[in-house]
Every structure is written in C-alpha cells, then in structure tokens.
Amino acid sequence: MKQHFLTGLCATTAALTLSAAARADGGYFDGVKGAHAAGRGGAFTARADDVSAVELNPAGLTHIGTTIIQIGNRFSYNQRTYQRNPTLDWSQSGTDETTPPPYVTFAKVSNKTPVQALDPFIGVASNFGLADWAFAFALFSPAGTAREVYPNDGGQRYMMTRRNAQMIDWNLSAAWKYHELFGLGVTLQSVAVPTLEYGLVIDGSPYPHGNPVSSGLDIRANVKGSDLFTLNAILGAWVRPTPNLEIGLSGQVLPSEIQTKSKLAVSFVQPDPTLPNDTVTLERNNVPANDVTLTLPLPMTARLGARYRYLDGDREIFDVELDGVYETWSRVKDFRLDSNNIVASYRGQNVNIGVIDIAKDWRDTFGIHLGGDFVVVPKRATVRAGVYYETPVGTPAYANVDFSDGAQYGGALGASVYFGKVEVAVAGEYRAQSTVYVSDSNSRVYQQKPAGSCPAPYTDGTNCDPRYTGAPSPPVNGGTYDAYSIVGSLEAIYRF
Amino acid sequence: MRAAARVLTLASTLATAGCGDEAKSFAPADVRAGANPAVATLVDVQWTTSAPAVGYVGYGTTPSLGSVSAIERTSTTQHKVSLFGLTPGTTYYYQVVIWQGHDAGESQVQSVTTGAVPTTLPTFTTTGDTSESGMDELVLMPVTTTKPLVVVVSPKGQVLWYHEEDRPRTVTRARFSSDKASVLYDAIDAGGDSEIVRVALDGSSQSAVPVKGLGNDFVQLTNGNFAALAADTRDSNGMMLRGDKLVEVTPGGTATDVASIWNCFNPATAPGDGPAGEWTGASALVVDEGASKTDESDDVFYVALRDLSTIVRIPRATGKCDTVIGKTMPTVSFADPADAFAHPGGFNASSTDLAVLDADGAGAGTSRAIEYALDLTANTATKSWSYTPSPAVHVTSLGHVSQLTQGRRLVNWSTAGRLDLADKNGAQLWSLTGPAGATFGHHVRTDSLDDPSSKP
Numbered sequence: 001m002k003q004h005f006l007t008g009l010c011a012t013t014a015a016l017t018l019s020a021a022a023r024a025d026g027g028y029f030d031g032v033k034g035a036h037a038a039g040r041g042g043a044f045t046a047r048a049d050d051v052s053a054v055e056l057n058p059a060g061l062t063h064i065g066t067t068i069i070q071i072g073n074r075f076s077y078n079q080r081t082y083q084r085n086p087t088l089d090w091s092q093s094g095t096d097e098t099t100p101p102p103y104v105t106f107a108k109v110s111n112k113t114p115v116q117a118l119d120p121f122i123g124v125a126s127n128f129g130l131a132d133w134a135f136a137f138a139l140f141s142p143a144g145t146a147r148e149v150y151p152n153d154g155g156q157r158y159m160m161t162r163r164n165a166q167m168i169d170w171n172l173s174a175a176w177k178y179h180e181l182f183g184l185g186v187t188l189q190s191v192a193v194p195t196l197e198y199g200l201v202i203d204g205s206p207y208p209h210g211n212p213v214s215s216g217l218d219i220r221a222n223v224k225g226s227d228l229f230t231l232n233a234i235l236g237a238w239v240r241p242t243p244n245l246e247i248g249l250s251g252q253v254l255p256s257e258i259q260t261k262s263k264l265a266v267s268f269v270q271p272d273p274t275l276p277n278d279t280v281t282l283e284r285n286n287v288p289a290n291d292v293t294l295t296l297p298l299p300m301t302a303r304l305g306a307r308y309r310y311l312d313g314d315r316e317i318f319d320v321e322l323d324g325v326y327e328t329w330s331r332v333k334d335f336r337l338d339s340n341n342i343v344a345s346y347r348g349q350n351v352n353i354g355v356i357d358i359a360k361d362w363r364d365t366f367g368i369h370l371g372g373d374f375v376v377v378p379k380r381a382t383v384r385a386g387v388y389y390e391t392p393v394g395t396p397a398y399a400n401v402d403f404s405d406g407a408q409y410g411g412a413l414g415a416s417v418y419f420g421k422v423e424v425a426v427a428g429e430y431r432a433q434s435t436v437y438v439s440d441s442n443s444r445v446y447q448q449k450p451a452g453s454c455p456a457p458y459t460d461g462t463n464c465d466p467r468y469t470g471a472p473s474p475p476v477n478g479g480t481y482d483a484y485s486i487v488g489s490l491e492a493i494y495r496f
Numbered sequence: 497m498r499a500a501a502r503v504l505t506l507a508s509t510l511a512t513a514g515c516g517d518e519a520k521s522f523a524p525a526d527v528r529a530g531a532n533p534a535v536a537t538l539v540d541v542q543w544t545t546s547a548p549a550v551g552y553v554g555y556g557t558t559p560s561l562g563s564v565s566a567i568e569r570t571s572t573t574q575h576k577v578s579l580f581g582l583t584p585g586t587t588y589y590y591q592v593v594i595w596q597g598h599d600a601g602e603s604q605v606q607s608v609t610t611g612a613v614p615t616t617l618p619t620f621t622t623t624g625d626t627s628e629s630g631m632d633e634l635v636l637m638p639v640t641t642t643k644p645l646v647v648v649v650s651p652k653g654q655v656l657w658y659h660e661e662d663r664p665r666t667v668t669r670a671r672f673s674s675d676k677a678s679v680l681y682d683a684i685d686a687g688g689d690s691e692i693v694r695v696a697l698d699g700s701s702q703s704a705v706p707v708k709g710l711g712n713d714f715v716q717l718t719n720g721n722f723a724a725l726a727a728d729t730r731d732s733n734g735m736m737l738r739g740d741k742l743v744e745v746t747p748g749g750t751a752t753d754v755a756s757i758w759n760c761f762n763p764a765t766a767p768g769d770g771p772a773g774e775w776t777g778a779s780a781l782v783v784d785e786g787a788s789k790t791d792e793s794d795d796v797f798y799v800a801l802r803d804l805s806t807i808v809r810i811p812r813a814t815g816k817c818d819t820v821i822g823k824t825m826p827t828v829s830f831a832d833p834a835d836a837f838a839h840p841g842g843f844n845a846s847s848t849d850l851a852v853l854d855a856d857g858a859g860a861g862t863s864r865a866i867e868y869a870l871d872l873t874a875n876t877a878t879k880s881w882s883y884t885p886s887p888a889v890h891v892t893s894l895g896h897v898s899q900l901t902q903g904r905r906l907v908n909w910s911t912a913g914r915l916d917l918a919d920k921n922g923a924q925l926w927s928l929t930g931p932a933g934a935t936f937g938h939h940v941r942t943d944s945l946d947d948p949s950s951k952p
Contacts, residue, residue: 085599085600086600086601086602087599087600088593088595088600093567099564100552100564100565100566100567100593101567101595103554103593103600103602104600439522439597439598439599440597440598440599440600441596441597441598441599443598467595467598468598471598474598475598478598478599
C-alpha cells in the first residue's frame with residue numbers, strides 16, 4: 001500500500017510538473033463538465049467511466065458496467081478584466097489641430113457578473129443488463145462562462161457591453177465493447193441556445209473623423225435571440241492493448257453552427273433632451289422591423305488520450321492519463337450579425353445597418369491535459385489531480401472581452417468518497433489566461449460605424465480619418481486582457 | 497534539478513507564447529528639456545520615439561500642468577518642441593504625449609527651470625480687461641528703446657519671445673515667416689548695408705537677406721521671395737532725391753525692380769513735405785496676391801507715401817499707380833475733405849476698404865486711426881470709422897491699424913510706444929504701453945506662437 005501511494009504520488013507530481021509544458025482548448029468553453037473529469041484537469045478521454053463520457057468519449061460508457069445516475073453542479077467565479085490602452089481623443093482637437101487632442105486614459109473594467117452558481121449536470125447511464133452495451137442520456141450546459149456584463153460607459157463598450165449565452169446540450173449515447181479489448185460509442189447531441197444576447201455601443205456618426213472615446217451619436221445596440229436546435233454528433237472509441245494501457249479517441253464531427261433568430265434593439269446612449277422624440281427607429285422596406293440573425297460557428301473536436309493503469313490484480317490502484325485535444329476554432333472568423341438591410345433612422349439620417357461583423361479570426365487550438373486518479377482506500381476514497389495547457393484561440397489583434405482569447409492553463413484537484421452505492425465527488429480547479437496585450441496599432445477590432453463611408457483600404461483622405469489611415473474607424477480593442485476562473489464541482493453518483 | 501529548471505523555463509515560455517509579446521509601452525524615450533540659450537522665455541523639449549510619431553508637450557508651473565503646445569505636424573523619431581512665452585527664472589513641469597501609429601503614449605512629468613531675461617528687455621503695462629475687451633491675440637512688433645528688439649507681447653503685456661538686434665540698425669517691421677518657424681525683420685542700416693533678418697523662433701539659427709536701400713516695410717510672398725520697399729534715389733533738377741520703389745528679393749538676395757514711385761509722380765509737380773533729400777517717404781506696404789497665390793501677374797501692391805500724404809495702388813502687371821488716395825494727384829476723392837488723412841503710416845487696404853494710421857490729418861499734434869469705405873467705381877472714400885484717443889497722441893511716422901472682429905481695431909501709436917484696442921464706436925477697450933521713450937514698429941498679430949501667422 002505504501003509503495004502504491006508513493007508511486008501514485010510521484011506520478012501525480014510528475015503530471016503537475018510536466019503538464020505546465022502541455023497545451024489544450026478554449027473558445028466559447030472553459031474546461032469540462034463532471035467532477036471526475038474536472039478533478040483530472042480534463043484528462044478523461046481514455047478513462048471516461050462516468051456519464052460525462054457522453055461528451056468526452058461515448059465509448060467509455062461501456063466502462064460503467066451498470067446503471068448509474070449522476071447529478072451535480074459546477075460553481076464558478078469567472079473574473080475577466082480589461083484595461084483599454086490610452087488614446088488621443090482627436091474629436092476634441094481643433095479643426096486646425098492647433099489644439100492638441102487630449103490624452104485619455106480608461107479605467108480598468110471587469111465582468112460584473114463573475115459568479116455562476118447554477119451550472120448543473122444531470123445524466124443517467126445503463127447497460128440494461130447487456131454486458132457489452134451501454135446507453136446514456138445526459139443534460140447539461142457546456143462548461144463555460146455564460147454571462148458577462150461590463151459597464152455601459154466602460155472602455156470596452158465599443159467591443160461589448162454584455163453577453164449572455166445560455167446553452168443546453170441534450171445527449172443521447174450508445175456504446176458497445178468487445179470484451180475488454182476495445183469499445184465504440186456515439187452521441188447524438190442537440191445544442192439548444194434558449195438565450196443568446198450580445199450588446200455593444202456603435203458610433204452613429206456619419207462624419208469621417210474618428211471618435212475613439214465617445215461620440216454624441218453613440219448608440220447602444222443589443223441583439224437577443226435563441227436557436228433551440230443544432231445537431232451535433234460525437235464518435236468515440238477506446239482500445240486496451242494491454243491491461244495496463246488504455247487509449248481513447250473521440251471526436252465531435254459535424255461542422256455545425258448556431259444561428260439565432262434575434263431581435264435588435266437600439267437607443268441613443270445620451271439622447272438629446274432638446275430634440276423631441278430623439279430615438280432610433282428600425283425598419284425594412286418602410287415597415288418597422290428589428291429581426292436579425294446572429295451566427296456563431298461551432299468547432300469540431302478531436303481528443304486522443306492514453307492512460308497507464310497501475311493494477312493490483314484486477315484492481316486499479318492509480319492511473320495517469322495524457323490527453324491531446326484539437327479543436328477547429330478557425331471556423332470562427334467573425335460573429336456575424338445580419339440585419340437583412342434594416343435601416344436605422346435617427347436625427348435625419350437613414351443608415352442601412354447591413355452586416356455587422358465582430359471580427360474574431362480565431363485559430364485552431366491544441367491542448368494537453370495530464371491527470372490521474374489514486375485510490376487511497378479501496379471502495380472508500382479516491383483522490384485525483386490534473387493540469388492542462390491550451391493554446392490561445394485568438395490572435396491578440398482580435399482580442400475581445402466577450403471570450404477569453406489567450407492561452408489557458410490550470411490545475412485541478414479532486415476526490416471521491418464512497419458511501420455504499422453513493423459516491424460523492426468534488427473537484428476544485430483554478431484556470432487562468434496568460435495576459436493578452438494588443439497595441440492600438442496592431443488591433444483589428446474597429447469601432448462599429450455603420451453610417452461612415454470610409455471605403456477599403458481606408459486611405460481615402462476625404463472619407464476616412466487620416467489619423468487612422470488603414471483602418472475603417474478607430475481601433476477599440478487595444479489593451480490588456482486578464483482572466484481567471486475558480487471552479488468547484490460537486491456530484492453525487494448513485495450506482496445500482 | 498537542472499532538468500526541472502529546464503522544464504519550468506519551457507513551461508514559462510509556452511505559457512506566454514502567442515499572447516501578445518509586443519512592446520506594451522509607447523512612452524517617448526530620452527525625454528529632456530533645457531532653457532533656450534537665446535530666449536529665456538523659451539524651453540526646448542526633446543525626445544525620441546521608436547517609430548515615426550507626432551507629439552506635443554503639456555506644461556505648467558505645477559505638476560498638474562494646464563497648458564499644451566501645438567502638436568507636431570510631421571512624423572519623426574527625433575522630436576523637438578519649443579514652449580513659448582514662459583516666465584523667466586521659473587520652474588515648469590512638462591510631460592510629452594505622443595501618437596505613434598494608432599497608439600498614444602506619455603512620459604513622466606518632469607521639470608525644467610527657465611533662464612533669465614536680458615536687463616535691456618522692456619517691460620509693458622496694460623490697461624483694460626483682456627477678457628472683456630476680447631483682446632486675446634499676441635502682437636509681434638519691433639520695439640526700440642536703448643537698442644532695437646523684436647518682441648512678441650501677450651495681451652497682458654508679457655514678453656513671450658524676444659530677439660535683440662545688437663547692431664546699430666533701425667527696425668521698423670517684423671513678421672512671421674511663411675513656414676511659421678521664424679521671425680523676419682528689417683535691419684535698416686543708414687550706411688546702406690541693410691538686410692531682412694530671419695531668426696528661428698526656437699533661437700536655433702539666424703540668417704539674413706541683403707537688400708540694398710531697404711525701406712520701412714516688406715512682405716514675404718507665397719513664392720518665398722520678399723516684396724520690399726527700397727530707396728530709389730534719383731537726380732531731380734540737380735538735387736539727389738530719395739524716392740521709393742518696390743523690389744522683389746529672392747532668399748539669396750537677388751533684387752528685381754517691380755515698380756518705382758518715380759513712375760507715378762514727379763517731384764517737380766508733386767513735391768513731398770519730408771526732410772531735405774527725401775521725397776516720397778514710403779512708410780508701409782500691403783500686398784494682395786490675388787485669387788491665385790501662384791500667379792504673380794495679378795499681384796497688387798499698396799504703398800503708403802508719408803511725405804506725399806498719399807496711398808497708391810500699383811498692379812504688378814503695369815507697375816503704374818492706377819489708384820491714388822490722398823493729397824497728391826488723387827484719383828479718389830474724400831466724401832468729406834475734412835476726413836482726408838495726412839502723413840499716413842501703416843494701413844490695411846482692399847478694393848472696398850482702407851484703414852490707416854493718420855499721423856496729422858486730425859490737426860496739429862493729434863493723430864488718429866481712420867477707416868474709409870472705398871468705391872473705386874465712383875472713386876470716392878467715405879469715412880466709416882475713426883478713433884482719436886483722449887488725451888491726444890501724436891506720432892511722427894509708421895504706426896498701424898489692424899482690423900479685428902466685431903468692429904474692433906488695434907491701433908499702433910508707433911513713436912508714442914503704445915497700442916490701443918478700440919471698439920466699433922471708437923471707444924478704447926484696452927491699451928499696452930512700453931517704457932518711456934520706446935517706439936514701436938509695424939506689428940502683426942497671431943493667435944499663438946505654436947502656429948504663428950502674420951495677421952495684418
């Protein structure tokens with residue numbers, strides 16, 4: 001027993017140390033669901049022996065070998081901060097530029113809704129008495145930060161003021177194994193987005209000069225909608241060439257995207273009290289209209305994991321698993337809001353909103369997760385740990401407060417305590433983003449200015465602001481981004 | 497341990513890879529300032545940037561600053577901005593702000609102490625509230641006390657910029673150069689070694705353009721040349737008389753005659769009333785370069801001839817006086833002969849308007865500023881405004897009248913060493929007086945020294 005403990009401790013220590021050099025995923029999602037998977041830092045593709053396997057590797061459901069009900073919740077504190085770069089407010093310089101533009105600094109802003117208390121996982125799996133089969137149903141929201149709210153007057157407001165993405169994955173899985181040599185599995189997944197809301201401030205000014213700090217024609221734009229069905233599918237497999245080595249492979253294989261039917265709401269940030277009914281009206285073909293579509297592509301994912309099982313007879317004492325995860329986030333070039341030619345009318349102007357692209361230019365990510373379990377007291381207590389690293393999904397030029405763009409790294413600890421048929425599993429995780437910095441010269445997220453007429457390549461001296469040559473409008477995402485999450489998972493698993 | 501260190505180093509490298517490893521600071525580098533050795537009211541601030549940038553300097557007598565220079569007009573990596581109009585012997589705080597690409601940056605707030613002004617620098621006193629009067633412009637003019645100087649004076653009488661002419665010269669006119677980097681003034685030498693002097697506003701350089709027989713006024717033309725009044729001395733009935741002519745002088749000093757007053761008048765039939773040996777006494781020059789600044793053929797010159805009590809209009813194309821206003825062989829008559837000017841000094845003229853410093857038209861010992869509406873079709877000049885201070889002021893030469901907004905006029909009582917701001921009703925709003933015995937040359941106005949212009 002002592003030898004087993006020392007071996008496990010050494011392996012866990014090695015995992016913690018080496019995994020700092022490893023890499024893993026990002027984009028819309030942060031981490032994994034399930035206390036077992038979370039406690040191992042996401043290194044669960046090969047093991048995948050609970051209901052969370054429906055997403056991580058449905059073939060792993062055959063490891064369960066009975067009927068289980070798994071209910072849990074993920075609690076998280078998701079802090080995001082952004083410090084916008086100082087700028088010169090050229091709109092405040094004299095027309096002859098004898099009055100220099102003031103140097104303007106911005107207060108650091110942070111997510112005003114960091115606490116995410118309700119993030120449940122509900123699943124059931126059973127082999128229905130079939131020794132080589134397993135079936136599962138699970139309902140959960142993918143791991144991530146659902147809601148972020150920033151000050152309406154903060155330095156980030158031309159990027160985003162609020163985002164609320166409530167997603168629910170409905171999963172139905174089936175798996176089959178051939179003895180203890182290999183197994184196959186599939187999950188059909190319905191991604192439902194009951195609420196997708198995105199808000200930002202746009203500059204309604206039609207004039208060429210930029211308003212990098214504020215504009216008298218600042219308009220608050222908010223789009224809110226839903227998309228209740230997007231089909232996805234996950235295939236999985238495992239193979240156990242020797243009793244001590246198990247390899248898992250899974251993939252989310254459909255190139256799907258979320259496309260919400262949404263409503264657009266717009267209003268002046270500061271209505272002019274001297275003007276009667278100083279509002280923004282929306283219409284299409286002279287008929288009031290505010291319906292728009294917002295499109296967000298989903299990535300395809302490939303997971304490959306290998307784990308070493310240290311056995312005492314048939315009993316597994318500890319394991320160490322190394323996973324690689326590849327996600328095709330390069331599918332996300334932008335978040336596209338298509339107004340289908342809605343015309344906004346305000347203060348004597350009629351502006352075709354057209355298509356608003358929130359530039360992303362995301363990259364595929366690769367992550368490495370290293371983790372393992374150690375059985376402290378057989379059938380009584382298990383501890384687990386894991387670490388991970390994920391390459392940045394975004395290039396700094398397109399950094400935004402809406403999602404964490406930078407490299408992600410983190411570590412997790414977990415434990416399970418067994419009370420007869422009931423297992424209580426907990427996990428704690430710290431996840432952080434490497435600081436992302438982008439200068440205004442290199443930034444590529446520009447103020448949305450639909451009434452402007454500066455044509456590409458944005459060097460027209462008449463219709464473009466010469467202070468921002470090469471840019472359609474002032475860059476608005478320059479600055480420093482930091483993010484971290486503290487995550488706790490608590491689950492109860494009942495094994496029949 | 498070594499392996500563990502390598503692992504941690506690698507981990508650290510990977511943890512920060514691709515996360516925006518560009519420079520996070522656009523602060524200007526090597527920021528420094530020094531009191532200008534030539535002008536004690538001037539501080540030069542210098543800095544460098546890693547890439548071409550423009551910048552400006554915030555400054556003030558407290559760390560909270562409060563004033564700003566103009567922003568640089570061209571991008572560069574080596575920067576120098578001069579802060580004008582500082583109080584001598586005073587500590588100033590300053591901070592550099594830059595715009596590099598699309599990025600802004602600023603330096604730390606630093607301090608510098610200005611130098612001491614020369615003891616010969618005159619002091620000015622003012623009356624009248626500058627805020628109520630609206631006197632918010634700076635005045636560039638020659639001032640002669642013990643020696644000639646060129647100064648820029650604030651509405652509160654503060655000397656913001658100065659340059660001493662150490663040679664025995666007469667200085668009657670100063671203007672800002674068209675490139676806004678220098679002050680130009682005439683240094684008239686009784687011995688004929690006259691020149692137009694160019695002094696950089698930042699004191700960094702001085703050069704001169706020799707002009708033979710240089711007179712009391714000059715103008716820098718759009719083409720970079722100078723139009724200047726110059727002596728044209730000829731024999732008249734056996735006596736050498738100094739008349740005047742117009743010359744165009746290149747920056748290299750090559751002079752070309754444009755027109756001569758001798759072509760307009762004959763001293764035998766139109767004698768002047770100047771001192772012996774002088775005939776026309778040209779005192780001031782106004783140039784209208786026409787609609788096209790580059791087409792010189794439509795240039796028109798106006799010259800005030802003090803000793804003939806006349807102002808003439810001379811198109812460059814003919815070189816002849818096609819319009820004569822005043823006492824001698826006039827083509828334009830005054831609606832009221834009592835409004836005629838005598839011994840004109842500085843003036844402003846257009847085809848519809850004439851404002852002139854009238855040294856003697858109001859009677860003996862009384863000078864005035866007077867303005868006329870011109871009708872060059874009917875050839876009449878009708879008084880539209882005048883200002884005669886109380887008590888009376890009398891000037892013997894030069895002087896000037898500037899036409900400001902809202903009907904205000906800035907009157908330069910040259911030999912009396914005083915400037916008055918008068919309203920449209922001829923009431924005094926503000927006044928600036930030099931030390932006893934000081935005389936002023938022709939002035940121009942500007943809104944700032946950061947972006948100076950020579951407003952007449």
